[in-house]
Amino acid sequence: MDCTVRPYLPTDETAWLRCRALAFLDTAYFDDVKRVRPAIAAPGFALVAVGPDGAVIGVIDVEVEHGAATVETVAVHPDHRSRGVGGALLEEALDRLAALGATTLDAWTRDDPDTLRWYRSNGFAEGDHYLHVYADYYTDAAEPDRAIGGRRPGLRPVKALLHAAMAEEAAMREQFARVHVCRRFVRSVKG
Numbered sequence: 101m102d103c104t105v106r107p108y109l110p111t112d113e114t115a116w117l118r119c120r121a122l123a124f125l126d127t128a129y130f131d132d133v134k135r136v137r138p139a140i141a142a143p144g145f146a147l148v149a150v151g152p153d154g155a156v157i158g159v160i161d162v163e164v165e166h167g168a169a170t171v172e173t174v175a176v177h178p179d180h181r182s183r184g185v186g187g188a189l190l191e192e193a194l195d196r197l198a199a200l201g202a203t204t205l206d207a208w209t210r211d212d213p214d215t216l217r218w219y220r221s222n223g224f225a226e227g228d229h230y231l232h233v234y235a236d237y238y239t240d241a242a243e244p245d246r247a248i249g250g251r252r253p254g255l256r257p258v259k260a261l262l263h264a265a266m267a268e269e270a271a272m273r274e275q276f277a278r279v280h281v282c283r284r285f286v287r288s289v290k291g
């Protein structure tokens with residue numbers, strides 16, 4: 101792994117946004133594109149991994165509240181995956197969390213098999229699950245009506261993201277083309 105992990109700097113914002121968008125493009129988060137980086141309040145922190153030429157090839161943002169930490173974003177540029185960049189970001193984040201006295205680190209993710217494998221092989225265990233259901237007029241013109249009961253006159257729903265319980269999974273998959281299982285992974289900071 102030929103990268104250096106350092107704190108995020110405001111001048112990294114464009115590189116951060118591009119890295120995240122490209123990393124998500126072939127995942128279940130492909131349309132979760134941000135144009136401005138959400139701020140992380142202290143004691144939370146943000147790190148970037150840079151290659152030998154200084155280019156940002158991976159990012160991790162971690163929120164910390166009352167000793168519990170959450171990965172807000174972890175993304176490695178697709179040209180640099182599976183070379184330990186994500187692992188290096190996580191390792192540095194865990195060191196910083198231990199120094200802050202945080203005890204747990206969790207993350208929410210959808211159903212990409214490679215990502216699930218990465219969390220599991222990095223000591224995370226799967227806990228809570230629920231569904232992310234997309235109702236999209238352009239996939240099936242009836243989906244928004246199936247998802248939304250009463251309509252406001254003059255407004256036609258075109259796209260909606262809805263949450264549902266796992267018990268609804270079979271019914272949701274029958275009625276909607278895009279359904280994700282959203283899962284919480286959690287590990288202890290000390291490993």
Ligand SMILES: CC(C)(COP(=O)(O)OP(=O)(O)OC[C@H]1O[C@@H](n2cnc3c(N)ncnc32)[C@H](O)[C@@H]1OP(=O)(O)O)[C@@H](O)C(=O)NCCC(=O)NCCS
Nearest residue numbers: 123174175176181182183184185186187209214215217218
């Ligand atoms: C998940 C992710 C952060 C892992 O970072 P990484 O630098 O690729 O992972 P590492 O090199 O530390 O670890 C490699 C392992 O991760 C797993 N992995 C996860 N996603 C992978 C991918 N898209 N391609 C290849 N391996 C992947 C593999 O199990 C791999 O093990 P292997 O080398 O034995 O095959 C990165 O692949 C990524 O950005 N994925 C897309 C964005 C995403 O899903 N982010 C999390 C959303 S919550």
